[in-house]
Amino acid sequence: MTQALELFDVTIIGGGPAGLYAAFYSGMRDLKTKLIEAREELGGRTLMYPEKIVWDVGGMAPARAAQLTKLMIQQAQTFDPTIVLGQQITGLERLADGTMRITSATGKQHWSQTLILAIGHGALKLAKLNLSGAENYEKENLHYTITELAIFRDKRVLISGGGDSAVDWANELVRIASSVTLVHRREHFNGLERNVRRMKASGVKVLTPYAITDLYGNGNRLDAVSIAPLNADGEWTDETVQERHAVDAVLINHGLRGDLGPIVDWGLAREDWNFNADEKLATNLPGVYVAGDTANYGSKLYLIAGAFTDAALAVNSAMLYIKPDAPTRAQVSSHHSKFDDKNRAFELVEERS
Incomplete structure (x- = not known):
């Protein structure tokens, strides 16, 4: 040496x-x-x-x-x-x-x-939501992880993702939130099969294949999102019909x-x-x-x-x-x-x- x-x-x-x-x-x-x-x-x-x-x-x-x-x-x-x-x-x-x-x-x-x-x-690094203006809501109610479950109590929560984290959080939040909707780009979930079955039977509204298309907010706070179904190629078409959902919180679990x-x-x-x-x-x-x-x-x-x-x-x-x-x-x-x-x-x- x-x-x-x-x-x-x-x-x-x-x-x-x-x-x-x-x-x-x-x-x-x-x-x-x-x-x-x-x-x-x-x-x-x-x-x-x-x-x-x-x-x-x-x-x-x-x-x-x-x-x-x-x-x-x-x-x-x-x-x-x-x-x-x-x-x-x-x-x-x-x-x-x-x-x-x-x-x-x-x-x-x-x-x-x-x-x-x-x-x-x-x-x-957490994969961010790739929509214009998404970063504006990150300090208020657009989340990429959860450090305190209590803030979601009695809230309308929309989760985007299909892996273990998305499924696990859906199963956790459905117990305390007023409603939980989960959208995923594919029919198949990457999360553990047992937890996926539990989620589908728990009262979580599961929409597949769907993705978030637009965000609507007041200042730094999200009020609603639009979601839409995807075709077999994972894309939107000219005929795609968007659905608007009022939300109190959005959780993005698109991986790391x-x-x-x-x-x-x-x-x-x-x-x-x-x-x-x-x-x-x-x-x-x-x-x-x-x-x-x-x-x-x-x-x-x-x-x-x-x-x-x-x-x-x-x-x-x-x-x-x-x-x-x-x-x-x-x-x-x-x-x-x-x-x-x-x-x-x-x-x-x-x-x-």
């Missing part, structure tokens, strides 16, 4: 579910760990829907995403990894001795033996747009927006691994549960890269000596309560 800077065994890029669990599991493997997150807070994509109820994390009762995020952060800090916020990673250089020099957009440098990319889709930034120029093999990996989560670059939505492999499971598994596999691979004769995996926590003191502290808390 050319500079006397601190060298880490594992550096994790990304502070969402995959990155947070990688930080925890890396501690179980007694690896010197650093986690770097581009935003000023940890949580990744779960920060975008704090009010959503998450059901599909194994062994955990349904919880709001905000609570899940809090628990994941607490778990990630179990073994006191170094956590760096507000640094977007842009550069990667392998030095003559094999050390990786990782550079951020601010010019800060980090040194590591291995690297785990857990950056999801990259820097995420990700930007991986300069990382795409590192030479990592990829098919589309994520990076190819083998069954050990290894990329084509030695010592570089992927986890979570960043990873692309044949049996990939795009769930938070899948992100946790990816993270553990990537950490195990990083360990074997550093120490080829190390055990292939960590002991389970119930037998792991690193938890002895923590278990005693936990038991004391139980006794006092």
Whole structure:
């Protein structure tokens, strides 16, 4: 190394579910760990829907995403990894001795033996409604996400979208809003089938294939929207008849747009927006691994549960890269000596309560 800077065994890029669990599991493997997150807070994509109820994390009762995020952060800090916020990673250089020099957009440098990319889709931006003047209503009642369900109580809500978020919010809002109408450009929904069936039976008015055509407002507040059916090609025709709907709130769930930034120029093999990996989560670059939505492999499971598994596999691979004769995996926590003191502290808390 050319500079006397601190060298880490594992550096994790990304502070969402995959990155947070990688930080925890890396501690179980007694690896010197650093986690770097581009935003000023940890949580990744779960920060975008704090009010959503998450059901599909194994062994955990349904919880709001905000609570899940809090628990994941607490778990990630179990073994006191170094956590760096507000640094977007842009550069990667392998030095003559094999050390990786990782550079951020601010010019800060980090040194590591291995690297785990857990950056999801990259820097995420919500897909905006592509209609003239839509931005005028964003401060009032045109929403792209929900941070407080209560503001929709007894309101006439129109949702545009057909993915998991649109369907989930429809199922949440129908319980408190005076009415919920959902429009989607296609007959088929991308959301989970069970939730789609629930939505259609819940009282949500579902219109497909439909899309919003016009917005009507007073100042910065929407009063109504026009919607219209689409033909088989997903287009409006000269014969299209518009329907005007009075609204108190509009929720747009047209997905997210990700930007991986300069990382795409590192030479990592990829098919589309994520990076190819083998069954050990290894990329084509030695010592570089992927986890979570960043990873692309044949049996990939795009769930938070899948992100946790990816993270553990990537950490195990990083360990074997550093120490080829190390055990292939960590002991389970119930037998792991690193938890002895923590278990005693936990038991004391139980006794006092």
